[in-house]
Amino acid sequence: GESVGLHLPTLSVQEGDNSIINCAYSNSASDYFIWYKQESGKGPQFIIDIRSNMDKRQGQRVTVLLNKTVKHLSLQIAATQPGDSAVYFCAEKITQGGSEKLVFGKGTKLTVNP
Amino acid sequence: NAGVTQTPKFQVLKTGQSMTLQCAQDMNHEYMSWYRQDPGMGLRLIHYSVGAGITDQGEVPNGYNVSRSTTEDFPLRLLSAAPSQTSVYFCASSRRTARNGYTFGSGTRLTVV
Numbered sequence: 584g585e586s587v588g589l590h591l592p593t594l595s596v597q598e599g600d601n602s603i604i605n606c607a608y609s610n611s612a613s614d615y616f617i618w619y620k621q622e623s624g625k626g627p628q629f630i631i632d633i634r635s636n637m638d639k640r641q642g643q644r645v646t647v648l649l650n651k652t653v654k655h656l657s658l659q660i661a662a663t664q665p666g667d668s669a670v671y672f673c674a675e676k677i678t679q680g681g682s683e684k685l686v687f688g689k690g691t692k693l694t695v696n697p
Numbered sequence: 698n699a700g701v702t703q704t705p706k707f708q709v710l711k712t713g714q715s716m717t718l719q720c721a722q723d724m725n726h727e728y729m730s731w732y733r734q735d736p737g738m739g740l741r742l743i744h745y746s747v748g749a750g751i752t753d754q755g756e757v758p759n760g761y762n763v764s765r766s767t768t769e770d771f772p773l774r775l776l777s778a779a780p781s782q783t784s785v786y787f788c789a790s791s792r793r794t795a796r797n798g799y800t801f802g803s804g805t806r807l808t809v810v
Contacts (some may be wrong), residue, residue: 617798626701626787626801627740672739674798682747683728684755685789685799689739 720788
């Protein structure tokens with residue numbers, strides 16, 4: 584079945600440290616993965632994405648790694664800042680017969696301590 | 698562009714009442730979808746649409762109806778609200794070949810008493 588899960592529900596880091604948020608997925612048909620950031624009272628915001636034909640993609644201070652062998656996705660945030668405190672969701676896009684669905688994990692709450 | 702606009706932002710309903718949550722996007726996106734977000738459950742897909750006139754069910758469709766008569770609008774209808782439908786609802790849209798994921802609205806917080 585489809586499931587996207589996160590290994591840790593909460594993560595607390597010191598300002599300036601690097602953060603790593605992990606995600607496991609189970610659907611081998613997934614062809615596109617996205618990380619979202621959700622601040623309190625707001626909708627999810629796109630952070631970075633990666634297609635299934637890639638294993639790494641970098642953005643500004645963020646890197647997403649995809650390991651298809653073990654169906655694992657991670658988000659790395661460099662030099663974590665207080666403004667990075669939020670809930671982070673991974674999502675997998677499943678495309679079947681022209682229809683697509685975005686399935687979300689339960690989220691990891693990141694707290695950055697000053 | 699306004700992006701994805703959801704109305705209302707907050708709503709309180711009595712059990713058995715009906716209402717429609719509105720969602721509109723001005724980006725000419727083909728795909729639109731509705732999610733509900735409950736504590737500890739992440740976002741769960743209710744219904745989605747790949748284009749005008751086409752809708753399909755997601756993970757948790759029971760108790761909800763949708764229609765997609767135009768590209769811009771994707772309303773979500775609760776025909777007879779139940780306390781179990783208390784949640785935060787998000788509408789999202791994307792292009793057919795989404796390169797930046799989905800764009801989400803700011804959400805509607807619904808309480809059913």
